[in-house]
Amino acid sequence: MNLYELQNAGNKATSKFFQQMIDDKIREWGEKKIDESQYHSQLSILYGEMYNSEACKKHAGLMPGWSEAQEKTGALNAVARILVYEKKIEEALDYYQQAFALDPGHEISIEEAGWCCLELKQWEQAEDWFTKGTLLKDDTEPFWEGLGLTMAQQKKYEEALPAFKKGREQCHILHGYYYDHLIGQCYANLNDFYRALGHYTKCLDANPTYTNALNDIATLYFNEEGDMDTAINYLKKAEAIAESNKEDSILQIIYMNLSRIYRKIKEFELHQYYHAKMMEKLGFGSLFNFNDDEDEED
Structure with missing residues (x-):
């Protein structure tokens, strides 16, 4: 069977x-x-x-x-x-x-109402629901996860951090990498390179095939350090894993980032190649003709 x-x-x-x-x-x-x-x-x-x-x-x-x-x-x-x-x-x-x-004490109703508001981008209402949940039962992980995500969506990263850290304390040990990734993203958005890198690295120590973390480390090196070689190495690892696992949504981002980097370092053939792969994932044709030599400036 x-x-x-x-x-x-x-x-x-x-x-x-x-x-x-x-x-x-x-x-x-x-x-x-x-x-x-x-x-x-x-x-x-x-x-x-x-x-x-x-x-x-x-x-x-x-x-x-x-x-x-x-x-x-x-x-x-x-x-x-x-x-x-x-x-x-x-x-x-x-x-x-x-x-x-x-x-009013029904945990499922509170949690699910919060997720609905998050889906509807009703940030203040989502924040209110998840806060209700944490006050009702502060050892319930999904309330902290939802509160952190709500704060992050509003770019309130300093407020999202304690919520994610609390969620990490409450979560199953096997899910800790997920929170390390979220915490790393908050630090990255706060321009704290080393703390972001530290949490992304902890995430990969627990789950070496987590392509989102590989992509985000590459983004750190590209945006903050200007280290193109290291960024490419992480993106190539992410590309191989994502293609093997058919992770189409993250592949779009990986291809886009590789295209950007190769354009930055003026390797235009590889830039065009990855741009075409990104467009294919998005359902569009390539904007480039691979038979044309292109003298592109950054």
């Missing part, structure tokens, strides 16, 4: 499992073993797990007014997750806000 067949079998088994649970709830409802509120709440959650949008929303909408906050919150969050999956972020945020109004 190949990987696709295994995944397909797993999906079918999961769907069968949830369908069995739904059938059990319908039977319990028929036998009056669960009340109307429990029935609709639990079915909304189960249909949400199966990505059955229509049924999930239907049962959430049938929740009686006297339902307990916990049951309503579960159903509202189930609908919100479906809406996020459908990329209807504004609608999802509304459901998370309703869930929070019912249960």
Whole structure:
């Protein structure tokens, strides 16, 4: 059985499992073993797990007014997750806000509302949600991650740093490299070359194939030190890994940076070559004719 067949079998088994649970709830409802509120709440959650949008929303909408906050919150969050999956972020945020109004201590509602605001570029609202989370439970990593990302998006790097450092303290040991990369980016944006390089290096010590860090180290050497040879070496490492792993989004950036450097050092053939590769990844044709000799000035 190949990987696709295994995944397909797993999906079918999961769907069968949830369908069995739904059938059990319908039977319990028929036998009056669960009340109307429990029935609709639990079915909304189960249909949400199966990505059955229509049924999930239907049962959430049938929740009686006297339902307990916990049951309503579960159903509202189930609908919100479906809406996020459908990329209807504004609608999802509304459901998370309703869930929070019912249960202000519900961590998932707070966190997901924050991520929705971040996705919608509502920076102040995102900051407010993630701050609520840190005040509610300051040992929960995603709240610090979200707060740091929100601050960084607003270019408040000095405020993002303590949030990322707190997130690093709380995260699983295997995820520390991710935070070292984010901390390094903050220091880079604050023009603190050595601290940025130190955290990028720690990131690579933990995960030598992390192409984002390789690219960012190259950018440091290019922009801050003018060390083109070192920058090229890091970019070539990143290029080899990203091409092997088919990391198309970072490859666009790597090709762009190689193109910039080769133009800077007047190696125009390599500049054109990497510019063409970048344009190809972006879905455009090359702007250059490789048969033409070009005497380009910087």
